[in-house]
Every structure is written in structure tokens, then in C-alpha cells.
Amino acid sequence: MKTILYLLQKEFIQVMRNKTMLIMIFILPLVQLLILVNAATFEMKNIDTYVVDKDLSSTSREMINKFQGSPFYNITGRSFDKSLGEKKLLTDEADLIITIPSSFEHDLRKEGKADVQLIINAINGSAAGLINAYTTAVIADYNQNIISNWLNPHESGSSNPIEMNYSYWYNPEMNYEVYMVPGILVILVTVISLFLTAINIVREKEMGTIEQINVTPIKKYQFITGKLLPFLVIALIELTIGLIIGKLLFNVPMVGNLWLLFGFTIIYLLVILGFGLFLSEISDSQQQVMFVVFFFMLVFILMSGIFTPTESMPDWANYVNVINPIAYFMEVIRMILLKGSGFKDILSEFFSLSIYAMLILGLAVRMYRKTS
Amino acid sequence: MKRFVGFMKKEFIHIFRDVRTLLILFGMPVAQILIFGYVITNEIKEAQIAVYDRSKDDITQEITDKLGASGYFRVSKIIHHEAEIEETFKQGEIKEIVIFEQDFGKKLINNNSPQIQLLLDATDANMANLLQNYTSGIIRDYSQNIKLKQINVPVIQAKPRMVFNNELKGVYMFVPGTMALILMIVTAMMTSISISREKEMGSMEVLLVSPLRSFQIILGKVAPYVLLAFLNGVVIILLGYFVFDMPINGSWVLLLAETLLYIIMALSLGILISTVSNTQEVAMFISMFALLLPTMLLSGFIFPVENMPWPLQWLSTVIPAKYFIILIKDIMIKGTGLAFVWKETLVLVGMTLIFIIVSIRKFKIRLE
Numbered sequence: 001m002k003t004i005l006y007l008l009q010k011e012f013i014q015v016m017r018n019k020t021m022l023i024m025i026f027i028l029p030l031v032q033l034l035i036l037v038n039a040a041t042f043e044m045k046n047i048d049t050y051v052v053d054k055d056l057s058s059t060s061r062e063m064i065n066k067f068q069g070s071p072f073y074n075i076t077g078r079s080f081d082k083s084l085g086e087k088k089l090l091t092d093e094a095d096l097i098i099t100i101p102s103s104f105e106h107d108l109r110k111e112g113k114a115d116v117q118l119i120i121n122a123i124n125g126s127a128a129g130l131i132n133a134y135t136t137a138v139i140a141d142y143n144q145n146i147i148s149n150w151l152n153p154h155e156s157g158s159s160n161p162i163e164m165n166y167s168y169w170y171n172p173e174m175n176y177e178v179y180m181v182p183g184i185l186v187i188l189v190t191v192i193s194l195f196l197t198a199i200n201i202v203r204e205k206e207m208g209t210i211e212q213i214n215v216t217p218i219k220k221y222q223f224i225t226g227k228l229l230p231f232l233v234i235a236l237i238e239l240t241i242g243l244i245i246g247k248l249l250f251n252v253p254m255v256g257n258l259w260l261l262f263g264f265t266i267i268y269l270l271v272i273l274g275f276g277l278f279l280s281e282i283s284d285s286q287q288q289v290m291f292v293v294f295f296f297m298l299v300f301i302l303m304s305g306i307f308t309p310t311e312s313m314p315d316w317a318n319y320v321n322v323i324n325p326i327a328y329f330m331e332v333i334r335m336i337l338l339k340g341s342g343f344k345d346i347l348s349e350f351f352s353l354s355i356y357a358m359l360i361l362g363l364a365v366r367m368y369r370k371t372s
Numbered sequence: 373m374k375r376f377v378g379f380m381k382k383e384f385i386h387i388f389r390d391v392r393t394l395l396i397l398f399g400m401p402v403a404q405i406l407i408f409g410y411v412i413t414n415e416i417k418e419a420q421i422a423v424y425d426r427s428k429d430d431i432t433q434e435i436t437d438k439l440g441a442s443g444y445f446r447v448s449k450i451i452h453h454e455a456e457i458e459e460t461f462k463q464g465e466i467k468e469i470v471i472f473e474q475d476f477g478k479k480l481i482n483n484n485s486p487q488i489q490l491l492l493d494a495t496d497a498n499m500a501n502l503l504q505n506y507t508s509g510i511i512r513d514y515s516q517n518i519k520l521k522q523i524n525v526p527v528i529q530a531k532p533r534m535v536f537n538n539e540l541k542g543v544y545m546f547v548p549g550t551m552a553l554i555l556m557i558v559t560a561m562m563t564s565i566s567i568s569r570e571k572e573m574g575s576m577e578v579l580l581v582s583p584l585r586s587f588q589i590i591l592g593k594v595a596p597y598v599l600l601a602f603l604n605g606v607v608i609i610l611l612g613y614f615v616f617d618m619p620i621n622g623s624w625v626l627l628l629a630e631t632l633l634y635i636i637m638a639l640s641l642g643i644l645i646s647t648v649s650n651t652q653e654v655a656m657f658i659s660m661f662a663l664l665l666p667t668m669l670l671s672g673f674i675f676p677v678e679n680m681p682w683p684l685q686w687l688s689t690v691i692p693a694k695y696f697i698i699l700i701k702d703i704m705i706k707g708t709g710l711a712f713v714w715k716e717t718l719v720l721v722g723m724t725l726i727f728i729i730v731s732i733r734k735f736k737i738r739l740e
Contacts, residue, residue, distance in 0.1 A: 018651075018654075020649070020650075020654050021653065021654060021657070024654065024657040024658070024661060028657075028661055028662060029661070032661075032665050032666075035684070035687070036665055036666070036669050036670070038680065038681055038684055039669040039670055039675055039680050039684050040498075040669060040674075040675050041498065041675060041679050041680065042498040042501065042502070042675065042676075042679070043497075043498070043501060043679060044676075044679060045678070045679050046678055046679070048678075063528070089535065090706055090708065090712070091712065092698070108528065112527070113527060113529065114527075114528050114529070115528075115529050115530075115531050116528055116529070116530050116531065117531050117533065118530055118531065118532040118533065119532075119533050119535055120532060120533070120534050120535065121535060121536060122534035122535060122536055122537040122538065123536050123537050123544045123545070123701055123705055124544070124545055124676060125537060125541060125542055125544070125545070126502070126542075127676055128534055128537070129416075129502070129505075129506075130501075130502065130505060132532050132534075133505035133506065133508075133509050134505070135530060135532075136509060136512075136530045136532070137505075137508070137509070137512070139528055139530045140512050140516065142528065143516070143527050143528055146527075146528070147519075162480065162485065162486060162487075162488060162511060162514070162515040162518075163485045163486070163487045163488070164487070164488050164489075164490065164508055164511055164512075165487065165488075165489055165490070166489075166490045166491075166492060166504055166508075167489070167490070167491055167492070168492050168494035168497075168500055169461060169491055169492065169493055169494055170461070170493060170494055170495045171494035171495055171497055171500075172494070174494055174497040174500065174501065175497060176496075176497035176498055178495075178497070179495055179496050179497055179498075184665070187665070191660075191661060191664075195656070195657070195660070199652075199653050199656070203652075203653070206573075283392075285390070286565070286569070286652045286653070286656075287390075287393065287562075287565050287566070287569065287652065288390060288392055288393050290561070290565065290652075290656050290660075291393050291396045291397065291561075292392070292393075292396055294396075294400075294557070294561070294660065295396045295399065295400050295403070298400065298403075298404060299403055299404070299407065302404070302407050302408070302411070303407060303411055307674055308499075309467070309496060309499060311420065311464075311465055311467075313411045314410060314411065317407075317410070317411040331464070334495060335464065338495045339461070339462060339495065341462060345462060
């Protein structure tokens with residue numbers, strides 16, 4: 001026991017005396033959390049719109065006014081020339097061109113039907129889908145206006161054949177930060193603990209200092225514990241600060257039991273640390289281990305469901321995610337914090353990660369040899 | 373000159389004997405492109421929804437079928453009791469529940485405006501927003517058709533046309549994004565680590581006392597990485613082109629030239645990082661940690677910059693990847709030439725110069 005304590009002391013001194021690393025470990029991730037959480041939104045605001053109104057009738061103007069009044073649209077130019085609008089599309093000064101043909105009002109009155117052409121920059125497919133949905137909704141809304149204006153009420157019946165209302169559960173204000181804070185927090189905690197562990201042992205190898213430890217009577221498990229515990233503690237501190245920031249600044253609801261979250265985090269970190277240890281044992285240089293870790297991390301992060309839910313991924317991706325520790329944690333942290341899921345709800349993730357932790361740590365301990 | 377060639381040879385050998393790192397270097401873009409191509413899509417395709425039909429008549433059935441037939445949704449659960457709703461959301465698979473009120477069909481026939489309620493699991497607000505918009509679009513359409521059948525009323529119809537990408541494919545976003553991310557991180561990380569490694573090992577001293585000039589040392593160290601990163605970029609372009617049908621409407625030469633410019637920019641950033649870090653660990657943390665998330669989130673790769681709050685939009689102007697992504701999209705998809713992208717090109721050139729000048733100022737010939 002005393003041996004482990006000395007080892008721990010050594011590791012902590014090593015981390016704490018390097019001021020640059022301290023900034024990297026504690027300040028940088030939290031600054032990123034503060035700033036980047038705001039970036040992750042698909043909500044469309046300021047859709048740059050170019051209007052080609054060839055009709056200039058009262059109907060067409062009234063419809064354009066609807067767009068102007070909406071906070072989502074930002075009318076950047078008007079003319080009678082569609083090709084001018086298309087040029088704006090090419091230079092990214094417009095995302096949407098609304099073209100109203102010259103016979104617009106005439107058609108509407110005589111034939112009861114008129115077309116409006118929308119040209120949407122669709123390089124970003126999902127944004128284009130949303131622009132289309134918003135715009136059609138504005139036009140449909142205007143249709144209702146026309147119907148109630150042109151016909152007398154009892155003839156038209158109710159203005160809306162079917163009424164719709166929405167309610168957003170768990171997040172009624174549609175606050176996407178609330179979803180992103182746990183996600184980015186997971187990434188930061190993972191990056192820190194995985195890289196620190198992975199580099200640590202390789203550096204001892206590269207520097208040759210590992211030989212000095214190998215000749216001492218320190219046991220394998222003592223050595224491994226001494227290497228892992230400091231990073232576990234650092235990661236937990238990181239998570240705690242991150243949660244406090246999330247609570248105070250982003251108002252992330254913490255519905256579930258925080259002890260449960262910390263308990264689960266410890267198991268998750270054991271997997272991550274074991275993984276880092278394992279990778280560092282099979283690598284020869286810091287450079288090599290960094291690239292290997294970077295590779296796994298990027299793949300794991302992207303597949304974890306931070307940006308897109310894992311449910312919408314193909315089956316094979318979900319099979320790959322069985323060995324992706326980040327995917328488990330990403331799911332569980334959001335479940336506990338946002339939905340208040342209890343131990344019963346995360347049982348299967350809990351067992352999977354526990355088994356994972358045992359396997360990977362076991363492997364890491366076996367792989368570590370004191371003699372070459 | 374001969375000395376310099378010899379030194380460069382040494383660097384090449386250093387890099388190419390480490391097969392594992394090389395494998396990772398070339399495996400990384402391939403894996404990322406495949407993940408984006410097949411796994412991560414923001415498109416709504418067969419999203420699972422549940423229906424709680426308290427009316428169970430022909431009309432509710434018709435609307436349910438319409439939702440299912442749209443291709444966006446799959447009705448994977450029928451709910452029978454109020455109590456099941458919460459349960460369904462807690463399990464997490466289903467993100468939307470459509471509720472028809474009682475006597476839905478009857479009310480519709482009597483012109484009584486029946487109600488449809490959409491419940492959305494908004495833990496992922498972005499997803500909830502998309503789902504809600506798509507669902508209400510379908511229902512609105514249905515509702516308008518009923519109206520048209522009842523009486524002859526005038527309607528304005530929107531005719532959308534999606535330009536540049538009429539199938540709304542995701543590849544148009546992720547190929548440029550992946551290039552920007554991978555080239556940035558890999559180049560900056562490789563360069564900064566390899567220089568700070570010499571410092572950490574003490575072998576920098578050996579190099580500094582050699583007759584090589586300091587710029588030769590740096591040039592020799594980074595030259596192999598230019599080649600590697602460039603090959604990496606070409607691999608990504610080819611994968612996009614052959615596997616995912618990413619078009620290359622503009623000039624190949626311009627595309628490759630801009631890629632090279634971006635790599636040199638990332639490289640100078642790497643050199644700058646190495647001048648402020650003494651160990652590989654620090655170099656790695658700066659180049660990985662400080663670059664990964666900002667490049668991913670502030671460059672317009674995943675989330676459009678225009679939607680962000682203005683301080684972030686302002687901050688995004690210093691993210692080089694942002695300009696590169698605009699360049700690549702313009703050249704590959706819109707097929708525009710230098711006349712359209714000269715501004716972005718100038719910004720990248722400017723950044724490169726700044727990084728190089730600052731590095732030269734900070735580069736220390738003597739070790740402390």
C-alpha cells in the first residue's frame with residue numbers, strides 16, 4: 001500500500017510541475033466547453049433570401065412581407081432578373097431565391113392556382129431541407145390568409161381542416177446547448193484521460209526511465225495502479241468542473257442521480273485508461289502512440305452519436321459500437337442528466353462496460369512485462 | 373546543398389521505417405470518409421415514430437400510412453395507453469409520437485378541426501426540430517388537399533428546386549470537411565511533434581551545432597510531411613470521387629494547388645506550435661486539443677456558421693479550415709475558378725506568412 005502511495009505521489013508531482021500541461025489539462029478544455037457548445041446548432045436563422053418579384057402585385061408583395069416579417073429570413077436583394085439572383089447563389093450571398101412569375105395574381109384569381117419557384121442552395125442537404133420546410137410553411141400560412149380574406153367565413157368552413165400542436169419533451173425551450181454540453185464534456189474527459197495515459201508509459205520507455213522502475217521490487221499491479229489512479233482523479237475533477245459550468249451557465253437540467261453518473265463515469269474511465277495503457281504498451285514511440293490513439297478516438301467520437309443519434313445509423317455501425325466505449329457513455333450521460341433515467345434503465349450499459357473494463361485492464365496488466 | 377539533401381534523407385528514413393504510423397496516417401482518412409458516408413447522416417430516413425391513435429378511423433389510418441410512405445418515417449410502435457408514452461421516450465429509440473384525438477374522422481367531416489398532437493423527444497433539439505418540420509409538412513399537405521376537395525379555393529403552390537445538390541446528398545459536406553480536418557490535424561501534429569521530439573531527446577542540440585542553417589533544419593524536417601499530407605489529400609479526393617460520386621466541376625490543378633497551400637499553412641502552424649513547446653506531449657496537446665474541436669465545429673463542416681451567435685461567427689474568421697472548406701466546395705461543386713475564390717486563397721496565404729514570420733522570431737538557436 002505504501003509503495004502505491006509513493007508511486008502516486010511521484011505521478012502527481014510529475015503532472016503538477018509542468019505548468020503548460022496544467023493549462024492544457026484544466027483551462028483549455030473548459031474554455032472549449034464554454035465556447036463551442038454554442039456552435040452546435042442546426043436551427044436556421046438568417047436565411048439569406050433573394051427576391052425576384054416579376055408580378056409586383058399586392059398579393060405578391062403581401063406574401064414577401066410575410067417573409068420579411070419572419071425572424072428566419074433576411075432579404076438581401078431584389079430585382080426582376082433571376083440570373084442576378086443565381087449569381088448571388090454562386091457567391092454564397094443568398095441561400096434561397098424566391099421567384100414570383102409575372103402572371104402570379106392573375107393566375108391566382110382566374111385559375112385558382114399560382115406557382116412560386118424556390119431555388120435553394122442544397123450543398124448542405126439538411127439545411128436545404130429545413131429551408132424548404134420553413135418556406136413552404138410560410139406560404140401555406142399565407143394561403144390560409146387568402147382563403148379567409150377572399151371567401152366569406154361560413155362558406156370556407158373552419159380555416160384549418162386539421163389543427164396541429166407540438167410539445168417538446170424534456171427540453172421544452174428547444175435548447176440545443178443542453179444536449180451538447182454532456183456530449184462535449186464526454187469528449188473532453190475522454191481525450192484528456194486517454195492521451196495522458198497512453199503517452200505516459202511510452203515516454204518512460206522512450207526516455208529509458210522505465211528500466212529504472214523495472215529493476216525495483218514494485219509489483220505489476222502496483223505500477224499499473226500508480227499510473228492509472230492520477231488520471232482517473234484528473235478526469236473526475238474535469239467532469240465535476242464541467243458539470244458545474246453546465247449547470248450554472250447553460251442551465252443543463254440534472255434530473256438524474258449524480259452519484260449514479262459518477263459511479264458510471266468511474267467504470268467508463270477504467271475502460272478508457274485500460275485502453276490507453278494497452279495502446280501505450282504496444283507502441284514504441286510517443287509519436288506512434290499519438291497517431292494510434294488519435295485514430296481510435298476520432299472513429300469512436302464520430303460513431304458515438306454526439307452529433308447524430310446512433311439509432312439512425314446502419315446496423316453494422318451499431319455492431320461496431322459494441323466495442324466503442326464512448327457510445328455507451330454518450331448515451332448514459334444524456335439519459336441520466338436530461339431524462340433522469342435510473343440504474344434500472346442503464347443496466348445493460350453498466351454491465352457491458354464493467355465486462356469491458358475487466359477485459360481491457362486484464363489484458364493491459366498481462367501485456368506489461370518487467371523483463372524484456 | 374549536399375548536406376541538406378543528406379539531412380532530408382535521414383528524415384525520410386525516420387518516417388518511412390515506422391510502418392504502423394504510416395498505416396494509421398492513410399487509414400485515417402479512409403475510415404473517416406467511410407464513417408461519414410455510411411454512418412453519420414443528418415438526413416431523416418426511416419426515423420422511428422410511434423402512433424397513439426385514440427380514434428382509429430379511416431382518416432387517421434390514412435394519415436398514418438402517409439407518414440409511413442413518405443420515406444422519412446417508419447411507424448414502429450402503436451401506443452394504446454397514455455401511460456406508455458413516457459416509457460417509450462425513456463427507452464430512447466423513438467423520438468416522436470403522433471397522437472390523434474378521439475373522434476378524429478367525425479370531427480373532420482363535421483368541419484370541427486380535429487387535433488393532432490406531436491410529442492417530440494427534444495433532448496436532441498436539432499433532431500426534434502427536423503422531425504417536427506417534416507411531419508407537419510406531410511400533415512399540412514394532407515390537410516390542404518382536403519380543403520381543396522371541399523371547395524374550390526385559390527392556393528399558392530411552392531415549387532422548390534434544389535441547386536448544386538438535387539438529391540440532398542451528404543457527401544457534399546463531408547468530403548470537404550474531412551479534408552480540412554484531417555489535413556489540418558495530421559500536418560500540424562506531425563510537424564510539431566517531430567520538431568519538439570528533437571528538443572525533448574536532446575538531439576536538437578546536435579542539429580544546431582551542425583553546419584546546417586536553422587531554416588534548413590526546419591525545411592528538411594517538414595519536407596517529408598508535405599509529401600505525406602498531400603498524398604493523404606489526394607486519397608480523400610479520389611475516394612469522394614470514385615466511391616461517393618463527389619463531382620469535380622472545377623479545375624483539378626486549382627484544387628490540388630489549393631490543397632497544397634492549405635497543407636503548407638497547417639505545416640507553418642505546426643512549426644509555430646513546436647517553437648512554444650518543449651515536449652512532445654505539450655506539442656501534441658496543443659495541435660490536437662486546440663485544433664480538433666474548433667476545426668470540427670467552427671469551420672462550417674458540421675454546423676453552418678451563419679446560424680451561430682455573432683461572437684462565434686467572428687471567431688470563425690480565424691479558423692483556417694473555414695476558408696479551405698469554402699474553397700473546396702466552390703471548386704468541386706460549383707465549378708468556379710480563381711476569380712471567385714481569390715479572397716479565400718489570399719487569406720490562407722496571409723495566415724501562412726504570419727505563422728512563418730512569428731516562428732522565425734520565436735525559433736531559438738540556443739537551448740536554455
